Amino acid sequence: MYQAHPALRQPVTAADRVLLEIQRAIVEGDIAPGSKISEPELARRFDLSRAPLREALARLERCHLIERIPNAGARVVRLSTSGLLALYQLRENLEGLACKLAAEHMTDAEITEVRQLLDQHLTSQRVREGESYYQEAGDLDFHYRVILGSKNSYLINILCDELYYLVRMYRVQLGMNGPRVSRAFDEHKAIINAIANRDGELADLLMRRHIAASRRNIEQQLEQMGT
Amino acid sequence: MYQAHPALRQPVTAADRVLLEIQRAIVEGDIAPGSKISEPELARRFDLSRAPLREALARLERCHLIERIPNAGARVVRLSTSGLLALYQLRENLEGLACKLAAEHMTDAEITEVRQLLDQHLTSQRVREGESYYQEAGDLDFHYRVILGSKNSYLINILCDELYYLVRMYRVQLGMNGPRVSRAFDEHKAIINAIANRDGELADLLMRRHIAASRRNIEQQLEQMGT
DNA sequence: TAGGCGTATATTGTCGACAATCTATCTCGC
DNA sequence: GCGAGATAGATTGTCGACAATATACGCCTA
Numbered sequence: 126m127y128q129a130h131p132a133l134r135q136p137v138t139a140a141d142r143v144l145l146e147i148q149r150a151i152v153e154g155d156i157a158p159g160s161k162i163s164e165p166e167l168a169r170r171f172d173l174s175r176a177p178l179r180e181a182l183a184r185l186e187r188c189h190l191i192e193r194i195p196n197a198g199a200r201v202v203r204l205s206t207s208g209l210l211a212l213y214q215l216r217e218n219l220e221g222l223a224c225k226l227a228a229e230h231m232t233d234a235e236i237t238e239v240r241q242l243l244d245q246h247l248t249s250q251r252v253r254e255g256e257s258y259y260q261e262a263g264d265l266d267f268h269y270r271v272i273l274g275s276k277n278s279y280l281i282n283i284l285c286d287e288l289y290y291l292v293r294m295y296r297v298q299l300g301m302n303g304p305r306v307s308r309a310f311d312e313h314k315a316i317i318n319a320i321a322n323r324d325g326e327l328a329d330l331l332m333r334r335h336i337a338a339s340r341r342n343i344e345q346q347l348e349q350m351g352t
Numbered sequence: 353m354y355q356a357h358p359a360l361r362q363p364v365t366a367a368d369r370v371l372l373e374i375q376r377a378i379v380e381g382d383i384a385p386g387s388k389i390s391e392p393e394l395a396r397r398f399d400l401s402r403a404p405l406r407e408a409l410a411r412l413e414r415c416h417l418i419e420r421i422p423n424a425g426a427r428v429v430r431l432s433t434s435g436l437l438a439l440y441q442l443r444e445n446l447e448g449l450a451c452k453l454a455a456e457h458m459t460d461a462e463i464t465e466v467r468q469l470l471d472q473h474l475t476s477q478r479v480r481e482g483e484s485y486y487q488e489a490g491d492l493d494f495h496y497r498v499i500l501g502s503k504n505s506y507l508i509n510i511l512c513d514e515l516y517y518l519v520r521m522y523r524v525q526l527g528m529n530g531p532r533v534s535r536a537f538d539e540h541k542a543i544i545n546a547i548a549n550r551d552g553e554l555a556d557l558l559m560r561r562h563i564a565a566s567r568r569n570i571e572q573q574l575e576q577m578g579t
Numbered sequence: 580t581a582g583g584c585g586t587a588t589a590t591t592g593t594c595g596a597c598a599a600t601c602t603a604t605c606t607c608g609c
Numbered sequence: 610g611c612g613a614g615a616t617a618g619a620t621t622g623t624c625g626a627c628a629a630t631a632t633a634c635g636c637c638t639a
């Protein structure tokens with residue numbers, strides 16, 4: 126029987142559910158960056174025992190949303206310029222690779238779906254003009270789809286399970302809105318076109334540039350906030 | 353205070369220790385690929401409760417040595433050609449990137465250390481001629497050092513914590529010995545030279561080729577075994 | 580008054596038992 | 610005889626309590 130990829134498997138256990146809740150809370154800033162994680166407190170707050178909670182914390186550490194020190198507890202990760210640089214350095218390479226592989230392995234049907242997704246984005250973007258294009262989450266996200274299209278399970282695991290939420294945290298907490306919104310959309314269009322043309326080299330290049338531009342954008346916002 | 357990277361942090365908790373033991377057992381084949389993991393059995397075998405054992409299993413899943421299905425248990429990963437291809441596709445990119453970054457960020461002292469390490473390998477290799485060059489593990493490993501030299505914590509985490517053991521499992525269980533041994537050594541030399549010359553682009557290229565060659569080598573062995 | 584030390588408190592790590600879920604076997608019906 | 614359903618067994622997920630460790634406070638000394 127086919128086993129769905131962990132990233133898109135729906136939660137079945139209590140640990141799964143509380144993981145999703147805490148993940149959302151951290152990504153959206155409900156639990157402040159740098160704040161200490163108290164196991165007893167969270168256990169009370171979500172009304173379960175510490176066993177499934179610790180399971181969830183282990184997975185949160187895996188996706189870099191918290192940092193644990195043995196016998197000393199866990200803290201929510203802090204956002205920093207150096208962290209962002211390191212993260213985006215990786216993304217440029219990995220998502221570039223994902224594009225290259227997607228150009229080889231995505232089916233025509235999957236490509237069509239992504240195009241429909243982009244059209245959908247365009248609509249909702251025009252309707253709510255000021256709203257951030259980046260807010261779309263989960264498998265509505267363009268990047269998400271392309272990554273899955275690479276069909277490389279290790280790559281998918283790293284990007285969708287381990288780095289994805291931290292990327293979203295940077296996006297959300299630094300409020301990704303502004304002039305880049307419409308340009309990012311055009312870049313997405315160009316990337317899926319390259320994939321549709323089975324031009325992996327170009328898709329790779331375009332994605333790297335796209336992410337580099339996105340990085341510079343967030344970087345600016347960080348500098349403005351920092352000073 | 354300085355916090356050592358998780359990868360080289362020494363085990364302090366019971367879960368840490370049993371993790372290392374099971375990791376070794378799986379990598380070296382003492383626990384057969386594809387075999388079912390029984391929590392009660394392992395708990396008895398290592399003389400501890402299921403709580404720290406499950407913690408260890410969570411981390412084993414993280415480094416792709418076991419696969420878990422909720423409410424249904426865990427199995428040791430199986431080695432396959434497709435899995436190897438996917439894994440090495442990633443490694444080519446990631447370790448290439450690591451080389452590029454290492455050329456930028458490694459200190460002269462660190463480069464000297466790696467060179468001494470290679471000389472050491474040469475000695476022990478010539479002494480025990482038939483023995484596999486690849487058997488060296490942990491921070492004795494050339495790749496390990498270069499990756500740490502990239503100074504990118506996310507990259508280090510992925511390569512040293514999450515993919516490293518699976519790579520070793522392929523190496524060990526397919527018995528990496530043969531004519532490639534001495535050639536791999538020369539390739540390592542060329543890579544550290546490029547890094548010493550601060551030629552990131554060349555180091556990247558050489559590492560990609562090195563891993564591609566290594567992949568083809570293992571691939572051949574897999575085919576021979578499979579047929 | 581500042582700094583180091585020892586105790587008190589709180590938190591994390593570990594344990595054994597119970598509940599929920601899945602797997603395998605047996606029985607029954609077609 | 611073969612397949613579907615029910616039941617028994619085993620395994621995983623969860624719970625509450627205990628032990629080991631780290632943090633915080635107060636005290637003593639220089």
